[in-house]
Amino acid sequence: MTSESEARRARVESLLRDALPAASVIVDARARKAFESDGLTAIRELPWIVALPETEAQVLEVLRICREFEVPVVPRGAGTGLSGGARPLAHGLLLGLSKLSAILEVDVANGVARVQPGVRNLAISEAAADHGLYYAPDPSSQIACSIGGNVAENSGGVHCLKYGLTVHNVLGVRLITFEGDVLNLGGKTFDSPGYDLLALTMGSEGMLGVVTEVTVRLLPAPPEKRVLLAAFPEVAAAADAVGAIIAAGLIPAGLEMMDAPAIRAAEDFVHAGYPTDAEAILLCELDGVAEEVEADLARVRRVLQAHGAGEVRVAVSAADQARLWLGRKSAFPAVGRISPDYYCMDGTIPRAHLADVLARIGRLAEDHGLAVANVFHAGDGNLHPLILYDANVPGELERAESLGARILELCVAVGGTVTGEHGVGIEKLDQMCAQFDDAALAQMHRLKAAFDPAGLMNPGKAVPTLSRCAEVGGMHVHGGRLPFPNLPRF
Amino acid sequence: MGGGDRGEELCEALRDCRGRGASVRIVGSGSKSFLTAAAASRTPDPPALSTTDHSGVLDYRPEELVITARAGTPLREVERQLAEADQQLPFEPPRFHGGGTLGGAVACGLSGPGRPWRGSVRDAVLGVELCNGLGERLRFGGQVMKNVAGYDVSRLQVGAFGTLGLLLAISVKVLPRPAAQETRTFEVDAGAALELCRRWAARPYPITATCFLGGLLRVRLAGAEPALRAAATALGGDRERNDGFWDELRDQRLSFFAEPGLWRGSLPPAAAAPLDGCLVTWGGGERWWRPPDPAAAAALLAAHGGHGRPFDDSFGLRVGRYVPAVERHYGDRLRRAFDPDGVLNPDLSVGQPTARARRDAD
Numbered sequence: 001m002t003s004e005s006e007a008r009r010a011r012v013e014s015l016l017r018d019a020l021p022a023a024s025v026i027v028d029a030r031a032r033k034a035f036e037s038d039g040l041t042a043i044r045e046l047p048w049i050v051a052l053p054e055t056e057a058q059v060l061e062v063l064r065i066c067r068e069f070e071v072p073v074v075p076r077g078a079g080t081g082l083s084g085g086a087r088p089l090a091h092g093l094l095l096g097l098s099k100l101s102a103i104l105e106v107d108v109a110n111g112v113a114r115v116q117p118g119v120r121n122l123a124i125s126e127a128a129a130d131h132g133l134y135y136a137p138d139p140s141s142q143i144a145c146s147i148g149g150n151v152a153e154n155s156g157g158v159h160c161l162k163y164g165l166t167v168h169n170v171l172g173v174r175l176i177t178f179e180g181d182v183l184n185l186g187g188k189t190f191d192s193p194g195y196d197l198l199a200l201t202m203g204s205e206g207m208l209g210v211v212t213e214v215t216v217r218l219l220p221a222p223p224e225k226r227v228l229l230a231a232f233p234e235v236a237a238a239a240d241a242v243g244a245i246i247a248a249g250l251i252p253a254g255l256e257m258m259d260a261p262a263i264r265a266a267e268d269f270v271h272a273g274y275p276t277d278a279e280a281i282l283l284c285e286l287d288g289v290a291e292e293v294e295a296d297l298a299r300v301r302r303v304l305q306a307h308g309a310g311e312v313r314v315a316v317s318a319a320d321q322a323r324l325w326l327g328r329k330s331a332f333p334a335v336g337r338i339s340p341d342y343y344c345m346d347g348t349i350p351r352a353h354l355a356d357v358l359a360r361i362g363r364l365a366e367d368h369g370l371a372v373a374n375v376f377h378a379g380d381g382n383l384h385p386l387i388l389y390d391a392n393v394p395g396e397l398e399r400a401e402s403l404g405a406r407i408l409e410l411c412v413a414v415g416g417t418v419t420g421e422h423g424v425g426i427e428k429l430d431q432m433c434a435q436f437d438d439a440a441l442a443q444m445h446r447l448k449a450a451f452d453p454a455g456l457m458n459p460g461k462a463v464p465t466l467s468r469c470a471e472v473g474g475m476h477v478h479g480g481r482l483p484f485p486n487l488p489r490f
Numbered sequence: 491m492g493g494g495d496r497g498e499e500l501c502e503a504l505r506d507c508r509g510r511g512a513s514v515r516i517v518g519s520g521s522k523s524f525l526t527a528a529a530a531s532r533t534p535d536p537p538a539l540s541t542t543d544h545s546g547v548l549d550y551r552p553e554e555l556v557i558t559a560r561a562g563t564p565l566r567e568v569e570r571q572l573a574e575a576d577q578q579l580p581f582e583p584p585r586f587h588g589g590g591t592l593g594g595a596v597a598c599g600l601s602g603p604g605r606p607w608r609g610s611v612r613d614a615v616l617g618v619e620l621c622n623g624l625g626e627r628l629r630f631g632g633q634v635m636k637n638v639a640g641y642d643v644s645r646l647q648v649g650a651f652g653t654l655g656l657l658l659a660i661s662v663k664v665l666p667r668p669a670a671q672e673t674r675t676f677e678v679d680a681g682a683a684l685e686l687c688r689r690w691a692a693r694p695y696p697i698t699a700t701c702f703l704g705g706l707l708r709v710r711l712a713g714a715e716p717a718l719r720a721a722a723t724a725l726g727g728d729r730e731r732n733d734g735f736w737d738e739l740r741d742q743r744l745s746f747f748a749e750p751g752l753w754r755g756s757l758p759p760a761a762a763a764p765l766d767g768c769l770v771t772w773g774g775g776e777r778w779w780r781p782p783d784p785a786a787a788a789a790l791l792a793a794h795g796g797h798g799r800p801f802d803d804s805f806g807l808r809v810g811r812y813v814p815a816v817e818r819h820y821g822d823r824l825r826r827a828f829d830p831d832g833v834l835n836p837d838l839s840v841g842q843p844t845a846r847a848r849r850d851a852d
Binding site: 222 | 551553555576577601609610613628629634635636637641646649650654665667669691714717719721757776809820821823824826
């Protein structure tokens with residue numbers, strides 16, 4: 001680092017120390033290392049400086065200092081994101097929101113909770129439990145992930161087929177822009193006048209501003225819950241059963257699918273009692289009032305059997321239900337036990353293409369000489385192919401990345417998307433080029449500029465530059481002609 | 491499927507307007523034109539650009555729970571196709587005088603009686619194709635439930651009244667129609683009705699709408715027959731025989747809506763006021779009434795944590811007046827990001843001064 005940049009950092013540090021408590025400013029390299037990546041640990045960068053404000057007023061101070069010195073800001077919640085959205089910048093300030101962690105209000109009469117961004121997802125439901133209420137979105141990281149991060153990623157979870165994503169369950173946020181304006185978007189009401197900036201904030205990956213408060217909806221906890229497992233001799237039959245359940249007018253709380261490699265890995269790991277001779281299983285959870293659940297259970301069972309399910313097992317006790325879910329929830333670490341490394345994809349496709357896309361993923365994997373385990377949110381078509389590889393074998397990481405890219409392009413080709421719930425971050429910038437044309441990407445850049453004209457809020461994430469897409473396009477030469485022939489290339 | 495593809499002509503019309511420094515007023519079936527009619531008295535009025543010829547359902551597979559249709563497709567046609575597969579639009583948009591297009595429903599963003607339980611218009615929108623003020627044909631979102639690729643430009647179009655783009659096609663999430671439906675009624679005063687709604691909201695009853703009007707609270711229950719019987723027993727009240735009530739409410743055909751001076755307020759559901767003389771829906775979250783002192787109505791709503799405005803010929807016209815100054819500032823920038831030259835609906839102000847006012851100021 002040059003002495004000039006050291007001097008600049010010293011000045012920023014000194015101003016931050018004036019504005020924040022001592023423990024809230026981190027300059028020491030070893031301490032900064034704790035922030036070098038989020039959940040996508042393969043992509044790291046040591047942040048220039050770290051600020052951990054304790055109040056909204058301190059957030060405003062940090063942003064004021066960053067404006068003055070033109071320092072880019074990377075917001076971070078709990079750091080559990082899977083796409084590198086909170087990957088720091090070597091010349092940027094990492095703004096950790098973990099110390100803004102108060103539950104400000106549980107307003108039972110209006111069915112909402114007002115919380116700071118650093119509050120953990122699960123802590124909201126815990127705070128509301130005494131009133132028979134809960135916060136519905138439940139990303140698999142809900143023990144650790146924070147509501148501010150959920151807003152940034154528009155997180156879903158196992159139950160979003162019935163209960164929706166973060167966007168459907170948040171009624172208000174306070175959003176601070178890089179320019180230091182405080183926007184009160186929404187509140188305890190079901191809508192607000194003017195443009196729906198609240199909806200726009202959801203999933204904006206910290207590119208439009210810093211969220212300092214979130215008002216979430218609380219729902220009555222469903223009194224009855226049933227979990228059933230159906231085993232299938234063929235993947236295609238299980239995939240078709242998913243569509244048939246929905247077509248029958250049923251909306252399960254959760255509808256998950258696992259293929260043979262995932263079933264066996266999970267069974268070996270946690271002994272959930274899964275049928276290891278099945279080619280695929282579906283886990284279906286129904287919840288609601290008892291009479292509704294009973295009626296739906298009978299219908300789901302009929303649909304599954306009509307679509308070739310062998311065994312259909314209904315978990316009777318709460319312990320049985322938990323055991324069935326345990327296999328699903330442990331599937332990622334279970335796969336981690338059978339392969340030195342794995343690469344988790346996150347494409348969503350229309351359900352009608354499930355059987356076809358799973359078969360094509362299998363063929364692509366064969367072409368790449370790699371294995372894939374599938375464990376995913378079948379009900380909303382959100383695939384999580386886990387590509388198994390060994391980073392110590394020369395060339396395997398590159399082949400895994402290439403296979404991942406082909407899988408996401410396949411998702412786009414059948415009318416889906418490159419990311420269902422993990423976000424684009426830094427990981428899927430190239431795949432965005434396959435999903436959006438230049439004009440749409442340019443519109444997104446203009447949208448960002450409306451909130452952040454200086455371009456210093458989490459720069460370089462979520463939306464690729466047009467020149468990047470031109471280079472990505474160059475890697476896939478169609479018919480011997482380079483796309484965008486007029487652009488300079490380096 | 492019917493209808494036709496006029497997408498290129500519509501985009502070309504916008505490019506042509508922009509080239510001439512002109513602007514357009516986007517219209518669908520005109521069923522909600524009474525919400526912006528105050529603009530028509532002004533001159534010169536920008537020429538209308540109609541989307542009604544750009545119509546037709548493009549894709550509908552019931553097992554996907556998604557329908558994609560061109561913006562000019564009549565709601566009537568969308569709902570007819572959904573009904574054939576025993577499905578429905580969860581957000582129940584109003585069909586004033588039986589009209590309305592899908593594009594108009596999205597652009598105006600009015601959600602029906604089931605909003606707190608089945609979601610709003612914006613909750614259901616999954617993707618759009620639009621033409622921005624530069625005349626560029628763009629696609630955002632898609633046809634899948636879970637999609638976090640890029641900014642949510644699709645949902646941003648809901649309630650934007652066409653000022654951020656001329657909608658060409660929209661994909662919305664749909665839901666199965668419930669197996670059965672039943673309405674229970676309770677003769678109570680307004681305060682007691684609010685208290686009942688508050689209590690029910692904290693319990694897992696299969697409620698899909700509530701409405702208090704003139705001493706009668708109605709609750710719509712939906713689901714499997716046994717679940718309805720259990721809920722009816724738990725809630726009590728009497729069984730309503732008039733099944734048409736909810737459609738009359740949704741389409742504002744109740745005589746309550748006929749008199750002038752109507753306001754719409756959006757409030758935290760338990761808010762104590764306004765309540766007198768109100769038609770209360772959304773479990774308390776939406777209130778319709780005629781304020782005795784309209785000048786004080788906005789302040790009353792704000793004092794109770796809500797907002798609202800007259801539901802008259804200015805409703806969709808000067809929304810920006812009801813938006814805080816700092817948000818107006820960002821709304822203005824956002825509008826310029828989509829329509830830098832003020833081509834789209836220049837008389838409408840959604841989150842900012844009108845494009846016309848801007849031009850006058852320049």
